[in-house]
Amino acid sequence: MSMQSYYLGSGFEPGKPLQGGCVAQVVASxxxxxxxxxxxxxxxxxxSHQIVEADAQGLIVGQLLKHVYGCKVIGSAGSNDxxxxxxELGFDAAFNYHTTPKEQALKEAAPDGIDIYWExxxxxxxxxxxxMCRPHARIVACGMISQYDLPDEEKYxxxxxxxxxxKRIKMQGMVVGDYYAELGKxxxxxxxKYVTEGxxxxxxxxxxxxxxxxxxxxxxxxxxxxxxxxxKVAAExxxxxxxx
Amino acid sequence: MSMQSYYLGSGFEPGKPLQGGCVAQVVASxxxxxxxxxxxxxxxxxxSHQIVEADAQGLIVGQLLKHVYGCKVIGSAGSNDxxxxxxELGFDAAFNYHTTPKEQALKEAAPDGIDIYWExxxxxxxxxxxxMCRPHARIVACGMISQYDLPDEEKYxxxxxxxxxxKRIKMQGMVVGDYYAELGKxxxxxxxKYVTEGxxxxxxxxxxxxxxxxxxxxxxxxxxxxxxxxxKVAAExxxxxxxx
Numbered sequence: 001m002s003m004q005s006y007y008l009g010s011g012f013e014p015g016k017p018l019q020g021g022c023v024a025q026v027v028a029s030x031x032x033x034x035x036x037x038x039x040x041x042x043x044x045x046x047x048s049h050q051i052v053e054a055d056a057q058g059l060i061v062g063q064l065l066k067h068v069y070g071c072k073v074i075g076s077a078g079s080n081d082x083x084x085x086x087x088e089l090g091f092d093a094a095f096n097y098h099t100t101p102k103e104q105a106l107k108e109a110a111p112d113g114i115d116i117y118w119e120x121x122x123x124x125x126x127x128x129x130x131x132m133c134r135p136h137a138r139i140v141a142c143g144m145i146s147q148y149d150l151p152d153e154e155k156y157x158x159x160x161x162x163x164x165x166x167k168r169i170k171m172q173g174m175v176v177g178d179y180y181a182e183l184g185k186x187x188x189x190x191x192x193k194y195v196t197e198g199x200x201x202x203x204x205x206x207x208x209x210x211x212x213x214x215x216x217x218x219x220x221x222x223x224x225x226x227x228x229x230x231x232k233v234a235a236e237x238x239x240x241x242x243x244x
Numbered sequence: 245m246s247m248q249s250y251y252l253g254s255g256f257e258p259g260k261p262l263q264g265g266c267v268a269q270v271v272a273s274x275x276x277x278x279x280x281x282x283x284x285x286x287x288x289x290x291x292s293h294q295i296v297e298a299d300a301q302g303l304i305v306g307q308l309l310k311h312v313y314g315c316k317v318i319g320s321a322g323s324n325d326x327x328x329x330x331x332e333l334g335f336d337a338a339f340n341y342h343t344t345p346k347e348q349a350l351k352e353a354a355p356d357g358i359d360i361y362w363e364x365x366x367x368x369x370x371x372x373x374x375x376m377c378r379p380h381a382r383i384v385a386c387g388m389i390s391q392y393d394l395p396d397e398e399k400y401x402x403x404x405x406x407x408x409x410x411k412r413i414k415m416q417g418m419v420v421g422d423y424y425a426e427l428g429k430x431x432x433x434x435x436x437k438y439v440t441e442g443x444x445x446x447x448x449x450x451x452x453x454x455x456x457x458x459x460x461x462x463x464x465x466x467x468x469x470x471x472x473x474x475x476k477v478a479a480e481x482x483x484x485x486x487x488x
Contacts, residue, residue: 157401164417173412
């Protein structure tokens, strides 16, 4: 059971199970195209039996950019353990944003400026990156976790958006669910290949038991996870699929 | 002599003439492709003899969107005269941002939200528009005039950029000079056709005499012009082109 899509709002209805990215196994089916025992994935309710997923966004994006597209990759993280993990995964530079001033760390790591920013932080980090963007930089805006909990009046005001004009920056909001239908299969195939080849390593932070899902969520939002936050609902499948 | 490209910085060198969008006439030429008497245009120094241009951005963009692309178009302006002009040019709605609260005016004019925002204002107007953007809205960022004069610490902080993610907004900085070489000719031809057909009306605010260029500039930055701010350097060409 994957901790994600916590910001879209529209999918959460009181009294109904939460929705999230899931990998599930079909235990019974009357639908054509879904056979017993088959493994399926998608946005499913948090009510299945045993679910695993691995796609911690920053780690995956950084590894893809580094090991598939050949970019120089800089990571920021909230602890020294996470910084060590980023180095281990091949990031060119990584810094702990709790202990290193971000302007200094970014300027040292990217003295010539930034061409691509995968945005999942927001606030002052976004502002610093915009300041450092090179002409025609691209900002892939997939989240702004520093801003989620804040009431509107306390949200951070980004003051240097004029650089978007002078530097011809493209900032594009993207939500993964928009691309499931068209690109989901291709993603699974291609990413499977990269994982098999060792270009991309999947890192999971597993919490045991659906009763701890709420705790796991809160910890993730506070940065307590390293890698993809996953809840393992049961140690063994309580409804084993009948084999022919 | 056109008042523009005042924000790019790179083109302004002490002791050299300012650069700007110009239409000029060739009075002497040793270059192939430039014949005496020919009219040329481009980014030229403010030192020619008689220069005219007409492309007040907001008026042109609004008229194109309305009369060529069939969009519903809302304009904001700083005086009642300008608002009247926008109505006259066929804008669906227009309001005076000095006298009407922008949230109220925009919500009345666009109750279903905004799909395209041509951004030349910045600050709280940008913030209000982002709040009202519909999913997949596009922000064409060509300027942020409200922010130019302010020291960094006084610039307006835009607090609701997270909507860029959830609404999948695309914000793209664009500077006209990037497209002169590739599209300038096509633009002149197509726009000429629209002007001839009456789809787009050129509106000019003419200041006489290069000695008033500084004053014209300051007035434009303070909103004193209606339409394209132009400086007419001389009433008649002091160097008439020799006719064969």
